[in-house]
Amino acid sequence: MKIIDLEKTEKTPEILLDSGKRVFRISGNCLPENIRNLSREVLEKLDAFYREQTAPSESEKDKGVFRVIFRLGYFNSASAKFIADVLILSADYAKKGCNLKIYWYYDVDDLDMLEAGEEMSQLVSVPMEFVAVVKE
Numbered sequence: 835m836k837i838i839d840l841e842k843t844e845k846t847p848e849i850l851l852d853s854g855k856r857v858f859r860i861s862g863n864c865l866p867e868n869i870r871n872l873s874r875e876v877l878e879k880l881d882a883f884y885r886e887q888t889a890p891s892e893s894e895k896d897k898g899v900f901r902v903i904f905r906l907g908y909f910n911s912a913s914a915k916f917i918a919d920v921l922i923l924s925a926d927y928a929k930k931g932c933n934l935k936i937y938w939y940y941d942v943d944d945l946d947m948l949e950a951g952e953e954m955s956q957l958v959s960v961p962m963e964f965v966a967v968v969k970e
Contacts, residue, residue, distance in 0.1 A: 836850065838858075838879050845866050847861055856898060856900045857901045857903060859901075862907055864906055865908065866913070873919060899935050900933060903937045905939035906947065917954060938955070940964065942967060
């Protein structure tokens with residue numbers, strides 16, 4: 835079930851929270867006019883989803899890993915706070931028993947984006963898997 839399904843624009847990323855597919859994904863450029871409105875809505879819904887996951891029923895225990903995916907082309911400094919907040923929230927719930935894994939995708943030629951992900955990972959003390967994407 836899609837809890838969040840925001841389409842990508844020139845200034846905002848696609849943001850998807852799909853409980854059925856067990857994925858939260860942010861992809862595209864992230865430099866919205868008002869990041870506060872966007873971040874508040876997304877963080878509230880993600881937090882509510884994670885709360886449900888910390889007390890799963892017997893049938894929910896074997897659903898598998900929930901994937902948190904970042905595949906950003908560019909983000910500005912205001913958006914960095916939003917990204918950090920998503921990572922902190924995810925890390926907090928992972929410590930509470932949510933079975934999740936965080937992925938940071940970057941174009942193989944974009945070492946700045948790899949470095950940004952590594953810095954985010956260190957800043958919020960959350961492990962991430964870094965995935966290089968080769969453009970064809």
